[in-house]
Amino acid sequence: MTQGFGFSPQTRLGSGRGRTGILRTPHGDIKTPAFIAVGTKATVKAVLPECMAALGAQALLANAYHLYLQPGPEIIDEAGGLGRFMNWPGPTFTDSGGFQVLSLGVGFKKVLAMNTAGLGDDEVIATGKERLAHVDDDGVTFVSHLNGSRHRFTPEISVRIQHQLGADVIFAFDECTTLMNSRGYQERSLARTHTWATRCLAEHARQTQARRPRPYQALFAVVQGAQYEDLRRQAVRDLLSLSVEGRSFDGYGIGGALEKENLGAIVGWVCDELPEDKPRHLLGIAEPDDFFTAVENGADTFDCVAPSRVARNAALYTPDGRFNVNTAAHRRAFEPIDQECDCYTCAHYTRAYLHHLFKAKEMLASTLCTIHNERFIVRLVDDIRASIDSGDFDAFRAEFLGRYYASTGVR
RNA sequence: GGCAGGUUGCCCGAGUGGCCAAAGGGAGCAGACUGUAAAUCUGCCGGCUCAGCCUACGUUGGUUCGAACCCAACACCUGCCA
Numbered sequence: 001m002t003q004g005f006g007f008s009p010q011t012r013l014g015s016g017r018g019r020t021g022i023l024r025t026p027h028g029d030i031k032t033p034a035f036i037a038v039g040t041k042a043t044v045k046a047v048l049p050e051c052m053a054a055l056g057a058q059a060l061l062a063n064a065y066h067l068y069l070q071p072g073p074e075i076i077d078e079a080g081g082l083g084r085f086m087n088w089p090g091p092t093f094t095d096s097g098g099f100q101v102l103s104l105g106v107g108f109k110k111v112l113a114m115n116t117a118g119l120g121d122d123e124v125i126a127t128g129k130e131r132l133a134h135v136d137d138d139g140v141t142f143v144s145h146l147n148g149s150r151h152r153f154t155p156e157i158s159v160r161i162q163h164q165l166g167a168d169v170i171f172a173f174d175e176c177t178t179l180m181n182s183r184g185y186q187e188r189s190l191a192r193t194h195t196w197a198t199r200c201l202a203e204h205a206r207q208t209q210a211r212r213p214r215p216y217q218a219l220f221a222v223v224q225g226a227q228y229e230d231l232r233r234q235a236v237r238d239l240l241s242l243s244v245e246g247r248s249f250d251g252y253g254i255g256g257a258l259e260k261e262n263l264g265a266i267v268g269w270v271c272d273e274l275p276e277d278k279p280r281h282l283l284g285i286a287e288p289d290d291f292f293t294a295v296e297n298g299a300d301t302f303d304c305v306a307p308s309r310v311a312r313n314a315a316l317y318t319p320d321g322r323f324n325v326n327t328a329a330h331r332r333a334f335e336p337i338d339q340e341c342d343c344y345t346c347a348h349y350t351r352a353y354l355h356h357l358f359k360a361k362e363m364l365a366s367t368l369c370t371i372h373n374e375r376f377i378v379r380l381v382d383d384i385r386a387s388i389d390s391g392d393f394d395a396f397r398a399e400f401l402g403r404y405y406a407s408t409g410v411r
Numbered sequence: 412g413g414c415a416g417g418u419u420g421c422c423c424g425a426g427u428g429g430c431c432a433a434a435g436g437g438a439g440c441a442g443a444c445u446g447u448a449a450a451u452c453u454g455c456c457g458g459c460u461c462a463g464c465c466u467a468c469g470u471u472g473g474u475u476c477g478a479a480c481c482c483a484a485c486a487c488c489u490g491c492c493a
Contacts (some may be wrong), residue, residue, distance in 0.1 A: 040447050099446045132448075145448040157447095176446075210451085222446085228471050249480045255446060283446035290445075305415075328440070364451060 005168070005250060007279040007300075011159045013388045017271045017298030020388045023279050025091040025168035026215035027083060029111050030058045030280065032300040035286070035381040036093055037374055038308065041066045042076070042086040045308055046366035047374070049088040055343060055375040056382065059168075060088055061303045064161045065097030065153070069144050073164035081166030082335075093303065094167040095202075096158045098174040098222060098255070099284070101140045105133035107178050135175055137192055155199035163207040163217060169281075171253055172200035174222040179257040186226045186257075194238050197221045201244045219252035220281060223270050226257040236273035251279040253298065259286070264293040271298025286377055288317075288404050292397045295384055311369035317376040319400070321407050325369070328356040343375035344368075362377055374407035 004026040011020045014175055015218045023030040031037075032178075037044055037052060040063045052060065062082055067073060079085035083092050132143040139154030158173035163269040179187055201397045204219045225231030242248055254270050263285070271280055279300045285291075286304030294302065307317070314326035318338040325337070333351035357365035380400070387396035 038447070045447085046450080052470060066447080093446095095446050100448090104448070109455080171446080174446095174490055253446075257447090260445090271464090281446090303446095304445050305449090306445050309447065309449065309451085313452090315444075324442080327442095361450075363450070 005216050005218045007251065007277060009276055010387065011389045013296065013393055018103075018296045018393070019276075019298070019300075020385050021279070021300055023301065025059075027089065027091045027168055028058075028246070029206075030091055030301070031382075031385060033291070033295045033381050033385050034058050034301050035291075035378050036061045036281075036301055036303040036391070037378070037383065038062075038303050038305045039086070039088075040305070041070070042082060044370070044374070046363065046370050047268060048307075049086060051344065051371055052088070053375065055371060056378045057090075057374060059091035059093060059352040060086075061093035062086075062167065062241070062320060063095050063097065063323065064158055064165060065095075065142070066168075067094075067165055068097070068161050069146055070152070072411060073161045077164040077166065082229055083166070086176065086302075091169070092167040093169040094162050094165050094171070095283070095303075096171040096173040096222075097140075097153050098158075098328070099176050100142070101133050101135055101153075101174075102176040102178065104145065105135065105140075106132050106180070107176075119301040121358065135192075137195070139173075139196075140175075140215050155196040155321040159200050159203040159219070160207060160314065163204075165210060166214070167173075167217065169218045169220060169251065170204075172197045172219060172221045173248070174224060176256050177224065179226065179259060181226065181257070184233060186224075186228065190224050190231055190235055193224050194235070197239055199248075200244055201242055201247070201249065205217065205244045205247060214282075220251040220253045220279075222253040222255045222283070224256040227259060227262050227266065229265070229269050231402065232269045233273050236270055240273070240275070249272060251281060253281045253283050255283040260287075260290070264297050267294050267297035267299050274298070288380060289401055291381055291384060292401065295388075296393070302381065304377075307373035308370045311373040312366045314354075314365070314369065316354075316369060317372075319403055321404055325351050325354045326358040327355075338376075341372065341376065341378075343372050345372040345375075358374055365389070 004024065005022040006024045009019045009022055011023045013019055021032040023032055036059045037057045039060045042062050044060065067076060076082055076085050082094065130201060133144055134141050139152055142151045142153060153173065155173040162170035173196050174284045175189045177189050180339060181189065199218065208216070223232065223239065224236050225235045239249060239252065252274055254267055258266060267282060274280060282294050284304055285294060285302050286306040291302065306348055313321055314324045316325055316337050319340060330351040335350055336346040337351060338346055349368055352363060354368060383396065387393045
């Protein structure tokens with residue numbers, strides 16, 4: 001363990017890779033498996049940090065690219081770090097901006113999951129005309145989506161920014177590819193991501209040294225390799241072989257192109273190769289069935305924009321599936337979103353009211369619905385953790401998923 | 412009372428002889444969203460026995476092979492002048 005950071009596996013799930021654990025950070029412990037709520041620009045959109053704490057969120061994840069553009073990392077540094085700046089006393093994570101290489105680049109408004117059969121060994125299939133990001137071996141050039149100004153991210157710059165932001169867990173700068181990329185491109189990209197990981201580790205060591213005695217920030221590498229088992233496994237081995245001044249990565253992120261059907265296999269390959277005592281964060285995943293699959297295969301933490309984004313668009317989770325409250329069926333539904341839910345919204349408001357708020361375009365709709373969805377997802381992962389401890393994981397999964405996917409949504 | 416302009420589908424609003432069941436918005440209805448360029452995006456949106464037909468652009472009548480579009484009268488509405 002390093003200066004307030006560490007991971008201790010607790011209960012093992014059967015004889016497989018899954019487990020519960022405790023992730024220690026300078027700003028508090030995280031019981032895993034855990035859902036890390038996303039607050040890209042240093043705020044979970046529409047919700048107060050106090051509410052996030054009240055609904056059980058253990059940690060928040062923000063984004064280096066977005067905060068670099070606005071307000072700028074030096075301001076957050078001066079403010080005393082991300083947590084202080086946004087009034088979140090608990091653990092924080094920042095993503096490196098690697099995902100933006102994709103989302104602002106070739107992946108903009110594109111479906112990440114696509115059939116790659118028949119594709120040649122060329123670079124990219126997507127024809128993103130007005131890409132805002134261009135990758136080369138040294139880094140990425142961005143055009144700001146805010147004002148069109150040009151910026152450059154390299155592994156060193158991303159790590160430096162993330163040190164200024166001061167999150168407890170930071171991620172190595174990686175290239176997030178899509179399933180539209182050919183195998184050849186995936187290989188070249190992986191080599192690049194690996195080189196970048198090396199540079200991130202070195203810069204991390206420099207920053208950690210230079211910024212003493214600040215609280216230790218943990219650096220997680222990101223495992224890429226798309227849907228290819230050999231690439232995924234090799235990626236992990238390569239990352240495990242890296243060390244700078246005797247230090248290696250504090251944890252590992254699993255990212256990139258994932259088809260839902262491959263999720264379990266991919267997480268499994270990666271976790272197979274990883275040591276037990278390092279935490280594994282699965283990036284950007286939050287559908288109920290995905291949690292079970294990923295946890296079973298060894299993932300410890302998750303982050304995802306889905307609960308909040310979807311809530312702002314009127315989609316709500318219930319034990320009986322997801323539905324949209326803005327549909328006419330809820331105009332007179334004077335009942336909570338979910339009778340069984342213990343969230344603030346369900347305790348005080350009806351579907352009819354939320355329906356009205358959406359129709360009236362009132363921003364409280366976003367707030368109340370985000371509270372519910374975040375609570376639902378946080379609790380689901382909490383329940384999964386509890387089921388591992390009690391030995392009821394399989395039963396809980398069968399019960400939960402059976403009910404969740406039984407109906408098509410509206411009940 | 413005079414002069415001028417206007418009346419289009421639930422609402423606003425383009426269209427000025429055939430390519431018009433009629434652009435665009437909005438509303439309505441439904442759907443999507445997985446490391447947030449997302450309070451965003453997509454589809455539907457007159458009716459029917461639906462590759463066709465019917466009903467529709469203030470009302471009535473006319474011109475024309477053919478009219479939301481041209482002409483006449485009428486009815487409302489809006490500006491300006493008295």
